[in-house]
Amino acid sequence: TASALKDIISHAKEYGFVFPSSEIYDGLQAVYDYGQNGVELKNNLKMVWWKAMTMLNDNVVGIDASIFMHPLTWKASGHVDSFNDPMIDNKDSKKRYRADTLLEDRAAQYEAEGKADVGKALLQKMAKALDAGDLEAVRQIIIDENITCPISNTANWTEVRQFNLMFSTQVGAVSEDASLIYLRPETAQGIFVNFLNVQKTGRMKVPFGIAQIGKAFRNEIVARNFIFRMREFEQMEMQFFVRPGTEMEWYAAWKEVRMKFHQAIGLPASKLKFHDHEKLAHYANAAVDIEYEFPFGFKEMEGIHSRTDFDLKAHQDLSRKKQQYFDPEINENYIPYVVETSVGADRLFLAILCNAYTEEIVGEGDQQKQRIYLNLHPAIAPIKVAVLPLVKKDGLAEKAQEINRSLKFAFNTTYDEGGAIGKRYTRQDLIGTPYCVVIDYQTMEDDTVTVRDRNTMSQERISIADLKEKLGYAVSM
Numbered sequence: 237t238a239s240a241l242k243d244i245i246s247h248a249k250e251y252g253f254v255f256p257s258s259e260i261y262d263g264l265q266a267v268y269d270y271g272q273n274g275v276e277l278k279n280n281l282k283m284v285w286w287k288a289m290t291m292l293n294d295n296v297v298g299i300d301a302s303i304f305m306h307p308l309t310w311k312a313s314g315h316v317d318s319f320n321d322p323m324i325d326n327k328d329s330k331k332r333y334r335a336d337t338l339l340e341d342r343a344a345q346y347e348a349e350g351k352a353d354v355g356k357a358l359l360q361k362m363a364k365a366l367d368a369g370d371l372e373a374v375r376q377i378i379i380d381e382n383i384t385c386p387i388s389n390t391a392n393w394t395e396v397r398q399f400n401l402m403f404s405t406q407v408g409a410v411s412e413d414a415s416l417i418y419l420r421p422e423t424a425q426g427i428f429v430n431f432l433n434v435q436k437t438g439r440m441k442v443p444f445g446i447a448q449i450g451k452a453f454r455n456e457i458v459a460r461n462f463i464f465r466m467r468e469f470e471q472m473e474m475q476f477f478v479r480p481g482t483e484m485e486w487y488a489a490w491k492e493v494r495m496k497f498h499q500a501i502g503l504p505a506s507k508l509k510f511h512d513h514e515k516l517a518h519y520a521n522a523a524v525d526i527e528y529e530f531p532f533g534f535k536e537m538e539g540i541h542s543r544t545d546f547d548l549k550a551h552q553d554l555s556r557k558k559q560q561y562f563d564p565e566i567n568e569n570y571i572p573y574v575v576e577t578s579v580g581a582d583r584l585f586l587a588i589l590c591n592a593y594t595e596e597i598v599g600e601g602d603q604q605k606q607r608i609y610l611n612l613h614p615a616i617a618p619i620k621v622a623v624l625p626l627v628k629k630d631g632l633a634e635k636a637q638e639i640n641r642s643l644k645f646a647f648n649t650t651y652d653e654g655g656a657i658g659k660r661y662t663r664q665d666l667i668g669t670p671y672c673v674v675i676d677y678q679t680m681e682d683d684t685v686t687v688r689d690r691n692t693m694s695q696e697r698i699s700i701a702d703l704k705e706k707l708g709y710a711v712s713m
């Protein structure tokens with residue numbers, strides 16, 4: 237299956253979906269660029285999510301907050317204080333420790349045994365590894381020292397993770413006046429700080445939700461698996477504000493809604509599952525992931541979290557601005573509880589691409605050959621329809637261009653007149669175009685065209701007059 241991911245990475249690059257960032261300089265680790273087909277697919281995924289949230293729910297509206305936020309935001313959210321240490325988990329007890337504390341304790345033990353120099357050497361080794369950002373080396377020291385977890389008494393450790401995930405930069409022209417700000421590590425806080433703005437100006441009544449799509453940044457230490465874990469990525473988050481005590485009902489409801497969404501855009505139920513969190517984050521009273529079976533195993537694609545009133549309360553404390561809602565139905569003021577759904581646009585993109593990538597053998601006997609195509613749901617395919625004249629001459633090209641012009645305001649089309657028709661089909665298969673419209677000599681006589689289906693490769697002759705409506709129907713959700 238490792239090779240399956242390799243195939244997908246090279247396909248993504250070769251056909252204009254995803255390129256390594258700054259490739260001419262040999263790339264930048266864990267950063268990627270979307271190409272001409274990738275951006276269309278990603279935009280379609282974002283559009284479908286946006287519509288599913290805001291159009292299909294009367295009580296969910298959208299916002300677009302800035303990447304830069306007041307630094308106190310990240311104090312309130314807990315990111316400043318709790319995302320700063322190298323952490324290691326014991327797999328048996330599920331207890332989390334600071335890796336450096338474990339080693340400091342061991343050094344102290346050596347000192348108590350009269351082996352202070354051994355302890356000192358140990359701390360130096362650790363400092364060197366930490367300075368170099370070599371967390372695997374930190375873990376190796378812990379293992380070499382046979383440090384066991386006081387609860388489980390085992391040395392079954394996970395990798396060490398550095399939780400200093402936030403990127404920082406300065407604002408202000410003069411360096412002395414400059415103040416440190418962060419690139420947001422999640423989009424959620426832009427929603428929390430706008431909760432009352434939206435509630436009041438939109439006269440929203442709890443329960444209601446705010447949706448947002450935007451970039452987030454994390455200085456991920458372990459970057460691997462292509463666009464699965466990036467340092468710059470995009471999140472699609474929705475915070476749903478509810479009356480305290482009703483959060484578990486909403487949590488259960490959103491879990492189901494979100495699972496259905498992934499199936500609706502083409503991911504098979506057999507490759508999706510819920511995974512309850514063993515450990516809850518400091519802000520959550522319930523949390524589950526929707527996992528997709530990537531070529532490297534079942535991994536988190538979306539998180540659904542019951543965040544209680546943690547965030548709004550923290551913002552109220554730090555900003556000294558009340559974050560309360562007056563509920564006219566029960567005549568009470570309260571800080572709403574929040575159920576959030578948070579999915580990475582890039583991880584969803586990767587899941588969709590992995591699922592769509594299809595290799596099959598077509599033809600009979602010595603005519604057999606391999607065909608690769610992307611089995612994308614037509615609604616998210618980068619290009620919906622390719623318009624192809626069978627040959628350029630005898631007015632077929634002009635006729636095809638005319639048809640292309642009549643379709644291209646309705647959905648994304650492409651026009652291609654170069655080369656053998658089979659080669660042109662293949663080009664469209666490789667980028668997942670669901671339909672090819674072919675203009676042939678019969679078209680010139682009776683105003684019909686053939687429509688070729690990407691998956692079945694079968695062709696149907698239909699009248700030009702019906703084309704827009706039939707294709708429009710076929711490429712919608």
Ligand code: ATP
Nearest residue numbers: 456464465466469536537538539578579580582583
């Ligand atoms: P992980 O455990 O994989 O680091 P997380 O639990 O930290 O993810 P959340 O903070 O819950 O992730 O973020 C919500 C969603 O944002 C994730 O489900 C994922 O789809 C996406 N996401 C998070 N980090 C990244 C990243 N570095 N690159 C791409 N997508 C990401």
